[in-house]
Amino acid sequence: MSDTISLCEHRQRKPIPVEQRGRHLVVDLHCHLNVMAAAAVIRAQVSDPPDPLRFMSPASKAVMKQLFGQIGPKLNGVTERIADMDRLGVDVQAISPSPGQYYYFAPPELGREAARATNDGVAAAVGQHPDRLVGLGTAPMQNTEMAIAEMRRCVKDLDLRGIQIGANINRRELSDPEFRPFFAAAEELGVLVFLHPLGFTHGERLAEHYLDNIIGNPLESTIALSHLIFGGVLQDHPGLKLCVAHGGGYLPGYWGRMDHAYRAREDCRQHICCEPSSYLRKVWLDTLVFDKVQLDALVRSHGADRLCLGTDYPFDMAEPDPVGFHDQLSEADAAKMLGLNAAELLGLKVTNRAAR
Structure with a gap:
């Protein structure tokens, strides 16, 4: 009985009041915060963690080293972040952990400790500017029971509004039966699950030219989302609030091929009863696709009701003009995609609108 009451409380969490400063409410659903306390937890007990840059050439690694030196204050804190939000016209950032802080490789107990430190750090950052920042947490996905418990703590105790997960868990697909209870719990809680990759698992051919990120990140999301579709996770959990970074990878631009396979082959209909595109x-x-023609194509094929502005702040692969990038849209579509859709997902309530 107590669990049922707790879940009801989660679903009825209070809206977060936010202010609209411009023509539209602008909510950035895709931006990151690095929590140094969590990194220290891992460093203290893991002498040789996996290298997230292992599939990058020496030239790309050199650029990354320089980049992290430049963006460190923005990635690790909030002071410069707020100034950048004002400059970019962003009312609210939904900050999620830097993808390098998944720590799925750690033993479960250590992973839980690091996840708790990460989520406490995100909550503390939000507490500094609760009118400008909302938080998405992380979960120790290497142990599903622990992941669910930490997700519930994020929602109940920290008032975080979602959980960011990787596109695979130690090279296991998200459709693996072991992870089904996690998605069931997320659906029941009504909490947003933000799927964000970290390079490509088989990036041996993508080392040069930063291809591990340029091609690898969207490809990793494409594979993960395909497994969630064909594996029946989205059919079995129709109420799951899932958002995929980088425009959903390549699948939204080539969905006709998987629909054809569904119609032509019975092995593509094992766990689903409708065309995959449904x-x-x-x-x-998110709308982080960098080209307005591609953005228009997303609106036509996917619909404005399911698209949310995302920038990937503060990395160099971020959208430099998030509001301007959407200026060719209709007034109604722009309002939804710039902020209203994300506000509904995150439980935000506009308390004041600037005069137009």
């Missing part, structure tokens, strides 16, 4: 269109995507 599940794809129930997922939210």
Whole structure:
């Protein structure tokens, strides 16, 4: 009985008041914070953690070293972040952990400790500017029971509004039966699950030219989302609030091929009863696609109701003009994609609108 009451409380969490400063409410659903306390937890007990840059050439690694030196204050804190939000016209950032802080490789107990430190750090950052920042947490996905418990703590105790997960868990697909209870719990809680990759698992051919990120990140999301669709996770959990970074990878631009396979082959119909694209269109995507023609194509094929502005702040692969990038849209579509869709997902309530 107590668990049922707790879940009801989670679903009825209070809206977060935010202020709209411009023509539209602008909510950045895709931006990151590095929590140094969590990194220290891992360093203290893991002498040789996996290298997230292992599939990058020496030239790309050199650029990354320089980049982290430049963006460190923005990635690790909030002071410069707020100034940048004002400059970019962003009212609210939904900050999620830097993808390098998943720590799925750690033993479960250590992973839980690091996840708690990460989530406490995100909550503390939000507490400094609760009118400008909302938080997405992380979960120790290497142990599903622990992941669910930490997700519930994020929602109940820290008032975080979602959980960011990787595109695979130690090279295991998200459709693995072991992870089903996690998605069931997220659906029941009504909490946003933000799927964000960290390079490509088989990036041996992508070392040069930063291809591990340029091609690898969207490809990793494409594979993960395909497994969630064909594996039946989205069919079995129709109320799951799933948002996929980087415009959902390549799947939204080539969904016809998987629909054809569904019609032509019985092995593509093992766990689903409808065309794969029907599940794809129930997922939210961010708008980090960098080209307005591609953005228009997303609106036509996916619908403005399921698209949310995302920048990937503060990395160099971020959208430099998030509001201007959407200026060719209709007034109604722009309002939804710039902020209203994300506000609904995150439980935000506009308390004041600037005069137009």
